[in-house]
Amino acid sequence: MAENQTSSKFLLSAVSRRSALKGLAAGAGLIAAPGFVRYSQAQSSAPVKIGFQAHKTGIGAAYGRWYERTTTAAVKLINEAGGINGRPVEIVIEDDGTDPKRGAEVVAKFASQHKTDVVYGTLFSHVVTGSAPTAGELKIPYYVVSEGYHVASGALNRYVFQPGITDVRSQVTSVAPWISSNLGKKVTLIYPDYAFGYDHRDYFGPAIKAQGGEVIAQIAIPPTESSFTRYLPQIPAETEVIYHVMVGPAVLTFVKELGEFYGSGGPQLFGFIDSLEAVDIKSPGLEFLEGSHFWEGMPRYLQDNASDAEKAYRTAVGIDANGASVQDARDVSTAGHMFGCWETLYVIKKAMEDANYQGPADRAKLVEATEALTEFKDGAEHPQGDKVFNGKMHQVFGHQNISKVEGGKLKRVHRTSIADGLYENDTDYTEQAL
């Protein structure tokens, strides 16, 4: 039914939909010389098809929009530069509804119906964990951009990779030294009472302890809570740093009530941009965040010392100096995460070129080629910075950014080393059969 469908239809910001299609055509033009009969040659003349498992609907839609824009921008550049192994790249989009069961269906559809070469782009952890078994069963490489520890934990399978974005465990571990040295050693954790919060609780505690600090209180907030005034008195008076990772619609209320609780004083605040991704920092209610610090995967605001590669990336994706769409200043991007799409696509390109990938029959070779990657250099393909890749864990490690809210904007004050976020575990996917 859908095998001949062109699904790479894009709705873009800076990169218009038509220019994306033209980009695709430009790539195709490399093989569309006079006398060329389309698809009459060997399979290697056809486009490399990347199945984009997108959160177009459901609770991930806000992220999905920017993941798609980033994907489109990267594919346009890849095609303009000759594609992959001389073949244009075609993105086939399927909506998973941010739904794990549908995610698995989409992966199967990519493998059997669209016959894409790989599956890519999944963000939400529960969709990743729901889809990964299908990818493993169908033996189709599955490159996720999820940030979850699920890949490196060894819980998934050999066909699942996370080569474009670091995981929560690494992020949490890497910020501990700076917090201890600059904000304080007595930390109170305020976190949502479920898996995401537990990651921070479980990994930050040991990390800050290793720096001579300690978590003096852990305040778990029920996920359905929308007012926090009864929890705030539980914060010990001797707290020097409040480490907060609240998420969801009540985040603004949390910040507002925290501000009302402490007035103009109070402990230092350290949070994760996950709380306010795609939200304007200058929004009413967030005034109390002024002077506080956040982890960012990649800076939302253009920094004074931004690299040329970073500037080029921002231009290509279409975000302005404030991290919003160049066409709509209200459309704040998910800058802290979406760079992972860009970098993952270039990792796929690199691995396919290393494996001399020709088609689905080479998927096992592609897996091995990806596992053989060890490092990615800072530059146009990796604008967030250089990284090291652990082929056993299928997980990348990189720099993290710590930014301070100044004048309603986030200004980077520290960039962690890659070593700050490294950790060891016994995951070794290479031991699994292909």
Add this chain to the structure above:
Amino acid sequence: MRGSGTGRSRFRAFLLSPVVMAVLTGEALAHASERGHVLLLPTGYYIVGAVLAVFASFLVLAVLPPKTIVSAWSRRLCLGEIPDLRAVTSTLSFVVLMVLVAAGIWGSRDPLSNPLPLVVWTLLWIGVTLMQGAMGDFWSWINPWYGPYRVVMRCVGFVTHRCRRSTLPPSVLPDISPAWGEIELSSTLSPTVPAAREAGRAQLLISPHAGEMSGRTEGGNIGQKRSIYGRLAYTPALLGFLAFAWFELIYPAPDDPFRLAIVVALYWAASFAGMLLFSYNRWSRQGEFLTAFFSLIARFSILDGQETGGRIRLSLNWPGAKLLDAAPLPLSGTLFLLLALSSVSFDGLSKTFFWLGLFGINPLEYPGRSALVWLNSFGLLATFAVMVVVTLSAVALGERLVASRHCFRGAAGLLVWSFVPIALAYHASHYVASLLVNGQYALVAVSDPFALGWNLFGTANHHVEAAIVAGAGGARLIWNVQVAAIVGGHVLAVLAAHALAHRLHPDRGAAIRSQIPLTVLMLAYTALGLWLLSTPTAG
């Protein structure tokens, strides 16, 4: 306590049995979203103010002479005539539908690029509903069945036969419009003919002897032998709407272009078969749920059309004025209208922290539709059931307060018309943000329905301002629009209930007393509606 808790746990476990509860670990990307900004607004004051405003409208109406209200509300302004081209436009609509179905099958897999889901869920379900309610019976011009029906009938020679039986010219749609039958009387009304109105109203006074179809010209009039179809009344439409609501709100992938294309094609074919079997007029009025729904909603609109020999005479009336002369709905019609309202309400409720919390679902880690099929199926039916019980109880209590001798089903069927503005207000406020954003996606998609790089209408490169409703400013604006819609809808509902109650109970005091329970329900619904729009939700 222990027993009941165990019972609840089992019940919850049953409903959530398919839920993938074991998420290994996770980044938490639950978006702060626009609802976060709304949470910072003084929504509690808004809700209290809205309830007081609706209550005040009831008090004002209670002291105003009913004749003054009805007289002012019933004024009309004739706008002139337009040619009746509905057979043509309906045929064109059918062609467009077939193109959309083809796009669903062969076009982009992306539900925000493929025109089919955007047209069905945004332009049709949201846009046409609002247009029906605000403007007039637009649907009768674009429904995709009438044109093909005429073609088929003409081909098989039935048209001539039918036309001989009709008193209207063959080129006229005698009953495609909701104006036929049900609002025939209102069409005759004008400020210049109060006598006709009074006479007509006298005819429409509900009678304790009237059955479900009282006031209608088909299938249920007292003294007529009722056909099977007449006994069914709105039941096919009710079941159709229930299936539609389930597909829209609960089925895991209603946006999937291919699946939607199949569903649309099958539904069109099934409905067309129904029309061929029972006649177009009958099946489209009470069997085909979209036309039935749109016809009910059009009662609120400001435009009315009267067929006059191949032309349509348009007149302008006040919003909701056509409700005044509505005939009582049969019980199935009452249930149909309440289902429409409760389905939208459940759509809002099902995503609230409150609802999810009741069943132990973490809204910050929303498991997706697939995991909630059983729970939401239960929720949809439960919301409908509660709505029916509460509404009918309010009507029953009101009738009891005045020792009414009217048939209960007839009284309910008449008073339920007052819920039309509420349903419209809910529809508008619930979907306004979606309409603003997905409407833009639809504009883009229709220019290139098969994702081939076309630009048919010059909108293919339009930048979709997905953040048009984002941020504190957008959230505040949308919230105020929602409050205005909810308050306005409920005030008009109180007004409609007031007028309809006077039809039931000519005695003014009795009419007012009979409205008290329904007014209390509407006050509660005002608060509920605004609470649903301001409470924390998943996504």
